[in-house]
Amino acid sequence: MSAKNDVIGGNAALWFVDRHVGEGRGDGIAFREAFGDNREISYGDLAEQSARFAGACHRAGLRREERAIMLVLDQIEFPVIFWGALKAGIVPIPLNTLLSTSVYDAIFHDSRASALFVSNELYETIAPALPLNPFIREVIVIGDSAPEGARTFNAFMEGAEPAEPVTVCDDEVAFWLYSSGSTGQPKGVRHVHSSLKATADTYGAQVLGVRQDDTVYSVAKLFFAYGLGNGMTFPMAVGATTLLYNGRPTPDSVSQILTEHRPTVFCGVPTLYAALVHKWESEGAHPDAPLRTCISAGEALPEEVGRKWQAVWGVDIMDGVGSTEMLHIFLSNRPGDVVYGTSGVPVPGYEVRLVDEAGADVGVGEVGELLVRGASSADGYWNQRDKSRSTFEGHWTRTGDKYELTPDGRYVYCGRTDDMFKVSGIWVSPFEVEQALVSHPAVLEAAVVAKRDDDGLEKPKAFLVLKSGQAGDPDALKAFVQDKIGKWKYPRWVEIVDDLPKTATGKIQRFKLRETA
Missing domain, CATH: 3.40.50.980 (Rossmann fold)
Structure with a gap:
């Protein structure tokens, strides 16, 4: 054709x-499988x-x-x-x-x-x-x-x-992605044809800077908005090559891909970056790959992980933040301008604001909810009009993230506006995990909050009240949640308590649990 x-x-x-x-460029390789026969x-x-x-x-x-x-x-x-x-x-x-x-x-x-x-x-x-x-x-x-x-x-x-x-037409719906919300119920996010090129023209071209001679490997799968840009639209915008891997991206499998396929652009998530650094430190060696660009998103990248990675490779990790609703990253560190512990500055083509609960802009040094506008904003949620109205406010999209603007114009992540948190770059709803736990015959009540592990990454911790006469095996409960709602959502820690802190009206006070987690 x-x-x-x-x-x-x-x-x-x-x-x-x-x-x-x-x-x-028809003869150029668009995709190569990094498994099996390397199709x-x-x-x-x-x-x-x-x-x-x-x-x-x-x-x-x-x-x-x-x-x-x-x-x-x-x-x-x-x-x-x-x-x-x-x-x-x-x-x-x-x-x-x-x-x-x-x-x-x-x-x-x-x-x-x-x-x-x-x-x-x-x-x-x-x-x-x-x-x-x-x-x-x-x-x-x-x-x-x-x-x-x-x-x-x-x-x-x-x-x-x-x-x-x-x-x-440019504004015609092209595809959907499903994103979980604060209740854990999946939401169909509708994106139009022009949004794909909008992210390629902005973050892909002006921050990531993929070239035709690049080989790109993204550990985030193509079904994620983050992975869809990294592994498909950004390299395809310039005729580059993407490595596809159909298995779980473990430190061993990723190290093997880096060694055997030698990508030049690596797109990861903080959990994996931390695991890779730990692996290579313990082994005293790392793969030989010609990496020139590395990026991270999905959750805030711990400063120590970024610095250790840079020491190993001589290449910084450009940490950024995006969303399914905006299709990819809109706030990011830039090549030659990386400050670990921050999400950087707005990507060219996007504007951001920080607002208080009343919708008024907040000043430098104050914490506010992050709003963003740009050409890649979704067309709305499928059959969830109230949620669409509360998220998409004219040209502006509410991210649900709390940020602080520093005097030098950089944005620092402070947390979520609700109880949601991310594990390995994927949103986890405490409510959904709690509902899975209380469906276990031994569990009476459950509350789930985020706890940081030794690498500074958030993982679920569960506080459980058991039914009278029941005993709880933490490992069995973890496996129960994995089988019920997903392999990454299970609580990494399970603590049995006599009761949960609650308000006078019976609502669980999760902030008190976070203080003790």
């Missing part, structure tokens, strides 16, 4: 995929396969503006499906691959998606949710075989004719 060289708007797939063919796909092949995917969707009777769930690991099929869906006018919804069956079931019903594309490794988790779902007409399994009622991705694609990308 050919593409115009001057595409600047409309269907995002034209700019991120087909443009490279028209500009002579790879060029920009030209991605243009052709995503067009055939669009044709396969039309052939299957999937209609424009219908939604398609993507429960897909980081593998070659992910960009084919994502960009192919955009070409077909279908709205892809990449989902967190670590959720429980019940959460997937809720999202399937909330989104009313017509199709489900799932990696075969994940099919068993979602299988119980399928029989009672009245919306999903197509189940496509990425693998060598598919169960009854589904078909393989290869069978779905076989014989499909390439389809021309549908014509869209």
Whole structure:
């Protein structure tokens, strides 16, 4: 397929995929798998396969503006499906691959998606949710075989004719991402076509500075807003190469990727940076990789971790803050201007404000809630009008983060406006963890707060009141939560107490628990 060289708007797939063919970069490698046989796909092949995917969707009777769930690991099929869906006018919804069956079931019903594309490794988790779902007409399994009622991705694609990308306007909804809220209930965040290029033109080009000759590795998966930019739109904006890894990013696996695939741009999260530094310190050696740029987001980066990383690599970690609602980072440290312990300054193209509870701007040295505006702001939440109204205030988006502005114009993270906190860059709702705990037969009451581990990173700590005559095994309770709501949400510490501090009206006073955590 050919593409115009001057595409600047409309269907995002034209700019991120087909443009490279028209500009002579079709033979460049877009994605390489850092596992198995190290499969790879060029920009030209991605243009052709995503067009055939669009044709396969039309052939299957999937209609424009219908939604398609993507429960897909980081593998070659992910960009084919994502960009192919955009070409077909279908709205892809990449989902967190670590959720429980019940959460997937809720999202399937909330989104009313017509199709489900799932990696075969994940099919068993979602299988119980399928029989009672009245919306999903197509189940496509990425693998060598598919169960009854589904078909393989290869069978779905076989014989499909390439389809021309549908014509869209910049403001047309392109895809959704699901983000948890203060109640732990998933929210569908709707993003438009132009938002993808907006983040590439701002943070991608003016802060991260990816070049065509770069190889990028992001430990944050593509289903995250952070990972979607790092691993897909930013490198694809310039014709660079992305490494995909479908497994869990442990210190060992990441070290192996750095050694064998030698990325030049590394996008991590504070938890992993701390674990890698600890591993290399204990071993007295680190991988030999030509890293020139490293970034972090998802939670505040501890100063000591940043300094130790810089001592090892001679490269700073540019810490920043973003959100699903804004699609990527809007406040960040910059190349050659890194101050650890701060989130830096606004990314070019974004404005931020700090306001008090009344909405008035606060001064230097005062703490206020962070508001941001920029072209990548979401179109709103799906079917949650009140939440949309309280988050998206005209051009401004409320982040829910508390910050302080220093006299030299840098922003310092102070905490959340509510009880939410992040673990490994993923939001955790204390309410959701508490509800999981109290569903255990031995637990009467539960309260969960954030506690910092030895590396200064926040993890859940649970305070439990047990039912009379019951005993609680902390390890068993941790495993119970993992199985019920997600592998990263379980409490790292479990403390059995006689009672929980409460107000006169019975509300748990979590601030008192945080003081003792």
